Amino acid sequence: MEQELMDFDEWIELQQTNVIEYHVVYNAEGEVTSVGPSTSVQHHATTIKIDDDVALAILDGRENLFSYRVDVITKTLIRLNNFATHTLTKIDDVLHRVIDRKWSKISSPDILIQHDVTTSKLIFSMDNKYKKNIWEGDTEMNFLITDYNDPNILLQLITFKVGDIASSDKIFSVDSSNQFSVYTRRLFDQYVIDTL
Amino acid sequence: MNFGYLIIVSTHADIDYLKCAYAAALSIKNTQKPGYDQVALVIDNPTVVKNLKSPWVFDYVIEWNKEKHWDGRSWMDKLSPFTNTVCIDADMIFLRDYSHWIDYFVENKDLYISNKSFTYRGEEISSDFYRKAFTKNNIPNLYSMFTFFKKNTEIATEFFTLGRYILKNPTEFKNLYMVDHKPKVLGTDEAFGLAAKILDITDEISHNLDFPKVVHMKPMVQNWPWSAEKVTEHAGFYLNKDGNLKIGNYQQTDIVHYVEKDLITDEVISLLEEIAWNKN
Numbered sequence: 001m002e003q004e005l006m007d008f009d010e011w012i013e014l015q016q017t018n019v020i021e022y023h024v025v026y027n028a029e030g031e032v033t034s035v036g037p038s039t040s041v042q043h044h045a046t047t048i049k050i051d052d053d054v055a056l057a058i059l060d061g062r063e064n065l066f067s068y069r070v071d072v073i074t075k076t077l078i079r080l081n082n083f084a085t086h087t088l089t090k091i092d093d094v095l096h097r098v099i100d101r102k103w104s105k106i107s108s109p110d111i112l113i114q115h116d117v118t119t120s121k122l123i124f125s126m127d128n129k130y131k132k133n134i135w136e137g138d139t140e141m142n143f144l145i146t147d148y149n150d151p152n153i154l155l156q157l158i159t160f161k162v163g164d165i166a167s168s169d170k171i172f173s174v175d176s177s178n179q180f181s182v183y184t185r186r187l188f189d190q191y192v193i194d195t196l
Numbered sequence: 197m198n199f200g201y202l203i204i205v206s207t208h209a210d211i212d213y214l215k216c217a218y219a220a221a222l223s224i225k226n227t228q229k230p231g232y233d234q235v236a237l238v239i240d241n242p243t244v245v246k247n248l249k250s251p252w253v254f255d256y257v258i259e260w261n262k263e264k265h266w267d268g269r270s271w272m273d274k275l276s277p278f279t280n281t282v283c284i285d286a287d288m289i290f291l292r293d294y295s296h297w298i299d300y301f302v303e304n305k306d307l308y309i310s311n312k313s314f315t316y317r318g319e320e321i322s323s324d325f326y327r328k329a330f331t332k333n334n335i336p337n338l339y340s341m342f343t344f345f346k347k348n349t350e351i352a353t354e355f356f357t358l359g360r361y362i363l364k365n366p367t368e369f370k371n372l373y374m375v376d377h378k379p380k381v382l383g384t385d386e387a388f389g390l391a392a393k394i395l396d397i398t399d400e401i402s403h404n405l406d407f408p409k410v411v412h413m414k415p416m417v418q419n420w421p422w423s424a425e426k427v428t429e430h431a432g433f434y435l436n437k438d439g440n441l442k443i444g445n446y447q448q449t450d451i452v453h454y455v456e457k458d459l460i461t462d463e464v465i466s467l468l469e470e471i472a473w474n475k476n
């Protein structure tokens with residue numbers, strides 16, 4: 001007996017409307033326990049829809065499931081960051097000079113350092129796009145205040161945890177009687193120093 | 197004494213050779229004493245020189261467009277406005293007074309070409325990683341990046357004429373003299389080495405001296421136990437406000453052939469300009 005084929009126009013319309021939605025399953029603490037198409041996780045009580053990019057990255061192994069959690073109250077997916085967003089392989093990564101805004105083409109840096117010359121303060125702030133993440137762990141940001149363009153001459157060392165700067169700007173006093181440079185371990189891609 | 201440095205550049209799609217030449221000229225003005233600090237620039241488009249903040253660092257700007265890129269350097273004897281000339285590469289920076297080297301050459305030589313270079317740690321480079329065509333074919337290991345000559349002397353005229361002829365006929369000379377290792381490109385260094393060998397003047401124009409000392413920042417000859425694409429992947433380039441340069445934690449005092457053209461940022465130019473303005 002011959003099988004009757006579906007009308008092509010109906011079939012193509014069905015294909016186009018059959019969009020896969022991805023969901024994560026989470027427990028009472030907000031820990032993500034699995035991810036998959038909505039049809040495969042619909043029997044779980046606590047799921048939320050997530051972006052395709054995130055879901056595919058997890059399913060492909062490019063991202064770790066445990067890098068995310070769900071804020072149970074707002075029912076939103078949050079990325080946890082306790083590691084570098086930048087690989088540390090070259091000297092410019094482990095001892096990265098924070099470039100002056102005057103010489104930089106970076107418009108919105110990940111980390112901005114403002115140098116208030118009148119009060120001799122350095123104000124460290126993180127770009128808003130990273131602030132919504134939860135920064136866990138003990139990952140430290142280290143900033144070496146050195147002679148101008150010479151990290152061999154260390155004047156001051158400033159250290160704080162990544163999570164500290166995510167919640168609020170960090171302010172430190174610095175001796176600004178002579179011009180100095182700031183070097184750092186490059187956890188983020190783009191750093192800029194701005195003189196006020 | 198009439199002496200000066202000659203830098204030959206041409207327009208390149210990706211590399212700003214004028215910026216490199218400008219940095220070199222600024223560093224010469226900043227470090228060499230009067231009489232030893234003249235700079236002539238040969239360029240295919242001299243109008244762009246006027247856009248520099250301090251075009252006066254070039255005492256002569258000579259328009260010339262007969263050759264592209266490094267091949268132009270073989271015309272140095274024809275192009276130089278000086279009686280005594282050192283032709284250098286554009287991507288070199290001067291860090292202290294080297295006038296005593298020049299005094300020796302002017303007094304003793306009609307033509308001299310450097311035959312060694314050094315790592316940023318001051319070790320003499322022995323690796324032939326980039327120079328297998330020289331070692332395999334027994335060609336004198338000459339570096340055209342520092343070439344001294346007296347204008348219109350017999351030996352210089354003969355040498356540069358042959359050098360130009362070799363560059364115009366690379367295949368023939370590769371087939372004749374470089375059979376054991378043919379380089380893809382026969383450059384000025386190879387042409388000068390071949391010319392010295394054919395004319396049998398190597399001992400006269402490139403005998404062993406303690407100078408000139410040029411640090412060559414090609415990555416695979418730095419005596420590192422690892423491979424590298426750039427020196428600055430492993431050692432930083434730190435030029436301070438006094439024009440002193442450290443590479444990694446090594447203070448540099450000799451001429452530095454930095455190779456990586458993007459090291460000459462607008463900030464580096466600004467530093468060199470400020471020193472030049474304060475000096476003059």
